[in-house]
Amino acid sequence: MSHFSRLIRELLDTSYPICYTNFGRLVNFLASFFCGDNWIMTSGEWDLSVETLDGAEIVFLKGAIDASNINAFRDTLEELCRKGHPRVLIDCSQVSYLNSTAFGLLYHCHQLCLGNKGSLALFAVPRKIVDIMKILGLDTILKIYAGQAEALQSQTLDTE
Helix, strand or coil, X not given: CCHXXXXXXXXXXXXXXXXXXXXXXXXXXXXXXXXXXXXCCCCCCEEEEEEEECCEEEEEEEEEECCCCHHHHXXXXXXXXXXXXXXXXXXXEEEEEEXXXXXXHHHHHHHHHHHCCCEEEEECCCHHHHHHHHHHCHHHCCEEECCHHHHHHHHHHHHC
8 A cells, every 4th residue: 555545544544524625625636636637527417316226225326426416415325324234335337527525425434334334335436536546545445346246246245
């Protein structure tokens, strides 16, 4: 693990609440530096739906997750993660952008799931988003799978 990844992990693992503003500035700086201007995006169409399959709650996201819709995303995700023994899978196949608050929210909800003896995982995550997660060290914290079938199977094995 790189020095930078360790630093980010230490910041995230502190007992203090995540400061979304500072974390956001860091994510945006790193994303712009490593991915160029094509990372920055304005708000646009988005959609969120939830389906239950094999005992797991699958969150289907579409479009950009940004300031215009982060509260709806947060409310839905936190509600799912507060249930007893939650199994939450997030389909990112149609996600075009995650703002910095969304990265912090994913970590926060991962911790909520763990606290409720459950799990949170992502699948079909676009390469540019995986790259940012790697820079932040989130790829070592969050479970990321190639597809829905693999995520369902792995999450089932984790809970047995």
